[in-house]
Amino acid sequence: EVQLVESGGGLVQPGGSLRLSCAASGFTVSNYYMNWVRQAPGTGLEWVSIFYSDGRTFYADSVRGRFTFSRDTSKNTLYLQMHYMTVEDTAVYFCARASSDLDAFDIWGQGTMVTVSS
Amino acid sequence: DIRMTQSPSTLSASVGDRVIITCRASQSISSYLGWYQQKPGKAPKLLIYKASNLEGGVPSRFSGSGSGTEFTLTISSLQPDDFATYYCQQYHSFWTFGQGTKVEIK
Numbered sequence: 001e002v003q004l005v006e007s008g009g010g011l012v013q014p015g016g017s018l019r020l021s022c023a024a025s026g027f028t029v030s031n032y033y034m035n036w037v038r039q040a041p042g043t044g045l046e047w048v049s050i051f052y053s054d055g056r057t058f059y060a061d062s063v064r065g066r067f068t069f070s071r072d073t074s075k076n077t078l079y080l081q082m083h084y085m086t087v088e089d090t091a092v093y094f095c096a097r098a099s100s101d102l103d104a105f106d107i108w109g110q111g112t113m114v115t116v117s118s
Numbered sequence: 119d120i121r122m123t124q125s126p127s128t129l130s131a132s133v134g135d136r137v138i139i140t141c142r143a144s145q146s147i148s149s150y151l152g153w154y155q156q157k158p159g160k161a162p163k164l165l166i167y168k169a170s171n172l173e174g175g176v177p178s179r180f181s182g183s184g185s186g187t188e189f190t191l192t193i194s195s196l197q198p199d200d201f202a203t204y205y206c207q208q209y210h211s212f213w214t215f216g217q218g219t220k221v222e223i224k
Contacts, residue, residue: 035213037162045154045162045205047213058212094161102209104152106173108161 002026002107004095009112016085016116022078022095022109030073033098035105036080038091038114048093051078052101062088085116120144120208124216130224137193139219141206146186150210153182153191156218157202165204166191196221 008020022034036048049059049069057069068081078095092113096105121144131137141151149169154162164173166182169189179194193200201223206216 044218045156045207045215047215050213096162098209102150104164104167104207104209105154105162106164106167108163110161 004097004107004109006093006095006109006112009093009114011115011117012085013118014086014116017081017083018085018114019082020080020093020112020114022080024076024078024097027097027107028073029071029076029078029097033101033103034069034071034078035096035098036069037094037096037105037108038089039094039111040088040091046091049080050098050101082114085114087116090114090116120147120211120214122206122208122214122216124204124206124219126219127217128220128222130222131196132224133196133198135196135224137196137200137221139191139204139206139221141184141189141191141216143187143189143208143210147208147210149185150208151182151184151189152207152209153180154205154207155200155202156205162205193221 003025005023012018034051051069066084070079092111094111095109097107123142125140151169153166156162165176170182181192203218203220
């Protein structure tokens with residue numbers, strides 16, 4: 001079964017750091033364009049970052065310089081390292097798969113909640 | 119950045135109704151548009167890709183149309199399972215979502 005499972009969410013203080021994981025099964029992440037999308041409570045969806053199959057990464061302006069998207073092909077797992085977090089980073093974080101950078105996101109994980117609060 | 123604007127924000131409808139949701143892009147995105155359905159506490163689910171292509175397993179009552187800057191999602195006969203929030207997404211230049219349209223029971 002093709003599946004994405006996120007983990008690592010939790011409560012973090014403003015200015016703190018957190019690392020999210022996204023474990024893939026049923027397909028090889030290095031063959032796809034993998035994304036992080038977040039959803040703040042009661043609001044819509046915001047694209048956060050993409051990891052191209054060729055290793056390039058891109059970030060939304062709101063997280064560039066603070067978040068880092070990485071990939072461990074041996075574990076078929078993706079990571080989102082988040083630093084200098086603010087209350088505006090509070091959201092459910094989803095990982096999602098696309099076949100290319102000109103494709104919709106066809107597989108989504110269930111999401112992991114991140115709360116930034118003192 | 120490309121902005122996506124959906125209308126309406128909320129839509130009240132009854133089972134069996136024909137429902138149309140509109141999505142407008144701030145500049146041309148060709149046909150690089152997807153539609154997603156999201157239920158509370160769940161991940162979004164892809165319904166339509168490339169503006170008019172039905173994702174596998176999605177009921178045929180869902181259809182999409184449009185190109186350039188104007189797009190629509192149509193549900194031909196609303197079913198109880200369809201009450202949810204719907205999002206459009208452009209992937210022509212980076213990735214942007216509309217603000218969502220909540221379809222609620224009338």
